Amino acid sequence: MTLSALPLDDAWRQRLDLAGRDAPDLYESLDSVRDTPHAAAIRATLDGLGASGVFCVQGVPTVVIASLERYERERVVALHAALWNQGLASLLVVLTEDIVRVFSLSRTPYSNPGDEFERRCLVETLTVSADALALKGIVYGVESGRFWEEHAKFFNPRERVDSVLLENLTRSHALLVGAGLDPDAAQALLIQTMFIAYLEDREIVGPDYFEAASGRRAKNLVGLLRTGEVARLEALFSALRIDFNGDLFVAPCSFEPDESPPIIGPPHLHVLSRFRDGHEEMGAGQMHFWGYDFKHIPIELISAVYDRFLGEREAERRERGAYYTPMFLADTVVTQVWDALPDSVREKGEFLDPACGSGIFLVRSFQRLCEHWRQTRTSTTIRWTSLLSMLSRVRGFDLNPGAVRVAVFSLYIALLEQVDPPDIRQLIKKGNVLPEVWGKTLVCRDFFAVDATAAKVDVVIGNPPWTSRRGPSRSSITWCAERKLPMPLQEDAWAFTWKAMLHLRSDGYVAFLLPAMGFLHNHSDVSVAARSRLIATARVRRVVNFADLRFQLFDGAVRAAALIIFGPAPAGQPAYRFDYWAPKADLNLKVKRLITLSSADKSFITSKSAKADPLIFKRRLWMSEPEGKLFNYLSGFTRLDQLVAIFGDVARGTAHGRGWVLGDGFKQAVAKHIGKPSYHTVRSDYVGVLPHIKIEDLPRLAIAKPDLDGSPKWQTRTVHRRGFEAAYTGDRVLIPRGVQVGRGRLRAAYCVEDCTFSSIIQGLTVPAGEERRGKLLTALLNSRVLMWFAFHETASLGSDRPEIQKSELVRLPFPGPGEMPEPLRAQRAADGLVETIDRALNIPGFALDADPDAIFTEIDKLAYDYFCLSPEEIALIEDAARFILPAIQPHQGSFPAIWRGSTRKDRIAYAQVMTDALAAWFGGDHPVGARLEAHNDDLAVLKLKLDPAGRPTPYAESSNAEVRDLLIKIFKNVHQPLPGNFQLMPDFRVFDGNSLYLVKPMQLRFWLRSAALSDADAIALDLQDFAGLKKKQEGMA
Known part of the structure; x- marks a missing residue:
């Protein structure tokens, strides 16, 4: 049933704040639908379903708009059901006279629902006269993700098609x-x-x-x-x-x-x-x-069949390392590589997925080939012979015959979707409409048995298996061993990466979803060597690190993913740079339709720095320019590894202990394996004899003797490994390996009482005469300063598992007071930190349950003084501890504070830090005033103005101007086109005379004090560039 909605007139465009929003944001006619990832779905919605418009966020249809003369439930129900089946848009907005009805497309449609339809699916009803601001807020709320959070009950993923x-x-x-x-x-x-x-x-x-x-x-x-x-x-x-x-x-x-x-x-x-x-x-x-x-x-959804059927055999899925790639993630991968392809590849190039599974990457690649054909021809109807030619250009291999059958099925439907049914019926008369692809272009075969010289392509794309430590029998291991190619941890994805390069033509691309830890963050020698080899032997084009989306992308898989796009290296390749994007989880992930790729999360890395610094990918996940300066300051101090040796190195004779030695506790023996010839066990002289402290019972700061009263011994003296037994007695610092990131600090407890602990805790022995130094270290480990440093310095903390390994722990700064720029200030702080640990040793539980915040606030204050930090540097650490760390890698359904809207208090603090920083840059003679000229729930326009007269202007907020009206006026003044979705450009700045306008999302993330420092740095750089250009122009004149 076609709705035949009315065109979207100017009045409704103004009411919805859509004036000036055209493709690729708003599509209203078939002519405007060109070279966009979901072109077929948009055309079907406008033409086949008769909608007035389709509003997209980052190319993904998100809101369907239908303008009607009058509200007819039967027709709206039919449209809702069709869009629900389409599975892309999340919102249906129906306009009638002066009433706007907003329906959720994530609610299961019922047949003959009556008024049950509105009760279940109607999110809100607005009127033009009474709800003008709310009407304008629909589109802004959708772009920011706020709308999904405010109406979460209407967007249950379990009810989607x-x-x-x-x-x-x-x-x-x-x-x-x-x-x-x-x-x-x-x-x-x-x-x-x-x-x-x-x-x-x-x-x-x-x-x-x-x-x-x-x-x-x-x-x-x-x-x-x-x-x-x-x-x-x-x-x-x-x-x-x-x-x-x-x-x-x-x-x-x-x-x-x-x-x-x-x-x-x-x-x-x-x-x-x-x-x-x-x-x-x-x-x-x-x-x-x-x-x-x-x-x-959409056929892309059908590829999920493979995952569900594998889900019936979970052990097989884990063994193969195969996980279904969500449709929105596959779209992101295909779009990223497609945008990089030259027209010659789009016109004639061949695509290969070496572990094709259900074929989602091949289907999306084929659809983009078809859309390119339409864009470059005058006709929208593709000849059957041309379709067959394009279909022959997408190829795949997989070991699972069932998966290849699903891929065959998916590509057949993708092919038929390009042809009108009457034309297909004409083809049926000839018989055997569908070409043979099974065994031809889609083959059930081991990729490592395929001759690369006989299967050259222009694009290798996909999500290869992530399988490691499975034994030496896999063909991938043999293939790499024969060619002496590194395969860290026997990770199959590395083997696929090396072999994919051999299948490329000279100007080809590989676009793989790969495990982020193994390819970007692991800093073991073998992983660093493999990563350096890839950077040197390939030309990396772009890395998109999805580490912060770890719990949002794959159902059942908790390893973080990264998209790496690369190609063959040119002969004599010099140093080069490549894009590095690190998208953050946000409210838009609640509807599982798109990944926000914001300009604030985009940077670049040079090949030289990527090879020289094994942790650069991790640091760039969250680190801003001001934080980089602070990190470099702290990195210049003496590190813990200049004092401390790791027990394993001491045992192997590669390091000298000198009394400061760090090692793990014992590893318990698994009862069902005890007695097996291949399973090692040993009897301990300490475990099962001394009191045992569990990780959940480990006090914070210190372990006093009463803390161990009543602690049971471990149930047996038989263990798998004894662990570092010297750390069971004497003075030592106990440090859990796991980190509770949301607390914003590491944990460490000074201990003088004999006790055992398991391998989840690390023990650092403190030699006689160094007790004061050990207590200082304990206090600093509990401070936000060292947690902040560890967050940026360790491989897995914030990118994979929340833990800190021994090799990472010893890289933390631990200077003496004499190294500090203000030694007396540092010494006074050290005395206070040591006194805090002494009090904790003498008071059971140290009254932490009564007022822990006050104690740790004091520790933080002393730590800031110890490292002689400035107020601006303290703000960086405090913001990270309070807002960033609790927000990293959020689980589905969570709502970190950093996602909420900023308050006036937040904005005042931001403006103060910003204007102070800019005033310092100008030398203090010309104060900068800040005023919020316009804002709504999702977007704000902040005006900064330099006052030549030297009169400081207090911060103020205007409540009169409309955001869109002000933006139109500003961009008209500077003769620039008005951009579309400012949520994707949170650092957007535009100069107009003596004024600078910042267009910023209202989310708290962009109004932190640390954000103000980062923005001030960027503005100063803009001004330097402008001054340099002006000077150059004057010199030329």
């Missing part, structure tokens, strides 16, 4: 297996059923087709299945085999012409009829579900 369809597929698969089919046969039968459903929903095959196959007993697939007669289904398959392709419809449950197909019966047909009927949520048993429509469901 992908969740419902995949739940039904999983349930159907289980029922088919329960009725006697083996899992592979059940998977094949469901794939075949979905393909027939697609043909039916797109009206490629109609009632006549089903009547012929069923002996005129059924006019559709559901009716044929309900007959319960297997012969009718086999007759349908025979017709489809002739008309479409031989290997897809060999027989129900089978793709192999040389094998006997499994036997199916009426129970299996009953399951299929329930699935195909689509009006039942099979897991919940709800019968009034509107139903999914394969005419609208």
Whole structure:
């Protein structure tokens, strides 16, 4: 049912603050839809569904707008259901007269819902007269993600089409297996059923087709299945085999012409009829579900079938290291590499996914090839021969035959989506419409058995398996060993990376999703060597580090991912630089549709610095320019490793202890393995004899004797490893390896009482006569200063697992007071820090439960004095501890404080730091005034003005101006086009005479004091560049 909505007129554009917003943000006509990632879906929404407009965020359809003469529930329900099936947009905005109705597209549609539709799906109703500001806030709230948070109950991911369809597929698969089919046969039968459903929903095959196959007993697939007669289904398959392709419809449950197909019966047909009927949520048993429509469901979603079926065999998925790539992440990968390709590759280039799985990367690549064809021709209709040619340019390998079958199915549908149904029906008359791709361009084969010289391509793309430490028998290990290529931790992704380069033509690209820890952050010698080799032998183009999105991207996988785009290195490659982007988790991830790629998170790294500094990728995750200066200051001091040796090095004779030695506690023996010849155990003289302290019972700051009273001993003296036994007695510092990042500090406790601890705790022995120094170190380890430094200096903290290893711990700065720029200030602070630990040793529990904040606030103050930090440097550390650290790698459903909107108090503090920093840059003679000229809930315009008369102007906020109106005026004055989504440009600055305007999101992240220092640095650099350019121009004159 086509809605035939009205065009979006100027009045509605003004009311929704969409004036001046055109493609690629707002699409209203088919002519404007060009070279955008979701072009087909946008055209279908505007033309096929009759919407007035589609508003996109970063190219992803997010809001569908329908302007109607009057509200007709039946038509709106139908549009809502179609868009829900499409699975892209999250919001439907219906405009009628002076009323705006906003519907969630994440709510499952029901058939014949009545007023239940509005109760379940209507987020809010607004009127033009009473809700003018709220109307303008819809688009801004969508761009910032605020809208999803404020109305979270309407955007439950479990009600989206992908969740419902995949739940039904999983349930159907289980029922088919329960009725006697083996899992592979059940998977094949469901794939075949979905393909027939697609043909039916797109009206490629109609009632006549089903009547012929069923002996005129059924006019559709559901009716044929309900007959319960297997012969009718086999007759349908025979017709489809002739008309479409031989290997897809060999027989129900089978793709192999040389094998006997499994036997199916009426129970299996009953399951299929329930699935195909689509009006039942099979897991919940709800019968009034509107139903999914394969005419609208994007084929990218179908690739999720592979993940769900692998999910039935979780051990196999873990063994292969294969995880389904979410549609929005695959889109990000394809878009990033596509934007880098020259026209010659877009026109004729070939694409390869060496571990193609369900084919999502190949499908999206094929769709982009088709869109490029349309963009460069005058016709939107692609000739069949051209489509087949483009299809032959996408290729894939995979070890799993079931996965390759899903990829075949996905590409067939992607092919048919490019052709109108009447044209397909004409092709059917010729027979064998679908080309052979199984065994031709999609092959069930080990990538490491493929001859690279015979499979040269222009783009290698995908998400290769992340599998390590699985033994020496894998072909990837053999392949790397024969070529003497590094494969740190036997990580398969490294092998895929090296081999992918051999498949590239001279100007080709590889775009791989890879484990961030192994490729970017691990600083072991072998990992650093492999990374340096890749940077030297390839030309890295872009790295997108998704570490902060660790818990948001893959269901079931908790390793952080990174997209690395690279190609062959030119002969004699000199030093070069490449893009380094580190997107942060934000509110837009709540709807799982897009990843925010903000300019604030984009920088570049040189190949020289990447090879010289193993931790540069980690530091650049969050470190700003002002923080870089502070880090360099602290890095210049004596490090702990100049005093402390690691126990393993001492035991091997490669280091001398000198009394300061750091080692792990004992590793407990696993009871079920004790007694096995291959399992090592040993008897300890301490474990099981001394009191044992658990990690959860470890006090903060110090362990007094009463803290151990009543502590039980470990239950046995038999352990797997004894650990560093010298740390069970005497003076030492106990430091947990795990870090509670949200607390904003490490943990350390000074201990003089005998006790044992497990390997999750590290013990540092303090030699006789050095007790005062040990207590100073304990206090500093509990301060925010060393937590801040550790956050930027360690590999996994903030990028992978929240822990600090021994080799990382000893890189922390630990100077004496005499090294400080103000030795007396540092000495007084050291005395106070040591006194704090002494008090903790003498008072059980040290009353931390009563007022821990006051104690640690005092420790922080003393630590700031010890390191002689300035107020600006303290602000950097405090902001990190209070806001940044609790926000890193948030779990799904969380809401870190840094995501909330800024308050007036926050903005006043920001403006004060900003103006002070700029005044210092100008020498103090010309104060800078700050005024918030306009703001709404999501965006603000801050005006900075230099006062030549030297009169300071207090900070103020205007409540009169509209954000969009002010921006239009500013950009008109400077003769620049008005940009679109300012959420993607949080550091946007524009000069107008003596004034500088900053356009900033209202989220707290961008109004911290540390953000003000970073912004002031950037402004100063702009002014320096401008001054240099002006001087050069004057010299030329």
